[in-house]
Amino acid sequence: MSVAPDEALDLREETDTLQAPDTPWQVIVWNDPVNLMSYVTYVFRTYFGFGQEKAQKLMMAVHTEGKAVVFTGSREEAETHTNAMHGWGLWATFERAE
Amino acid sequence: MAQGFKSTRKGITASFTPEEAELMIKLFNDVALALEPEQGDDEDPLAALVGIKENTEAPTDPALARMLPVASDDPEVADEFRRYTEINLRQQKIAHLKMAAMDLQTGHLTLDAEHASAWAKALNDVRLTLGARLNITSEADAAQVGEKVDWKQIDSVEDYMAFVYNFVSWVQDTLMEAMLSEIETDR
16 A cells, blocks of 8 residues: 655656657658659558558659658657668658657 | 560569660669778778768768768767668668669569569669769759650760660659559559
8 A cells, every 4th residue: 555645746847858758750751853753652652551542642742842751650660761761762851740 | 675664474574675784784883883882991890890880971972962861950860870871771772783783684574573672772773873963953954854865866975864864764664663553463
């Protein structure tokens, strides 16, 4: 058995530092004028396993908006995916999600 | 004239003339050579052996800078990433380029999934390199280069490079359509 504290504790400082590592990271693929649309669609379909519609939509977002977020998750995974995108020759960066 | 890639029951096939095959072998080998890790004085050979790069500056050559891009707008994050990934990335790319060059010992290709994937990446790195040499930095530049498809209108080295770029783009696009159609049939 245990005893609860007499008054509410101030956890603000603690939770701030605890939450920081949980902030998700994201991988962004940037538009470039060389990569073919068919190629980018293929990479999104096979590497990330996206369906036809989602892969096409993301590819078009990269093309028309200049970039698209293709992954959100842990920093480790974001780094792995960024590295894989570079292996495919896509221009990718990773950053903490806003 | 080349026959682009097609998806067939035996695999992904294509036929190239000896001149086309020779050109592509040269392109694959040139890009592979450019990607060889440089042996700088500041590189620790033991660290390099386990894939750790001491010099974490981005390459100054525009083609290499595009193939080995900066991974973060935070310089510290980007340097650390490059330190642990660049040597391996160069080696992967070289392996794909060499595999594609070896496949071209015959002009009649039948590629399984592993070779098709190596070809897709190798052709892409050739295009990134040619694109950098041709200074393609916008969609407008790309469209202008895309017009150089008539052999008879070539009268400069740059025109020839643009012609080669368009040939390789066509080859890669036929490969990607064939590979995409194989995903559709799998489902």
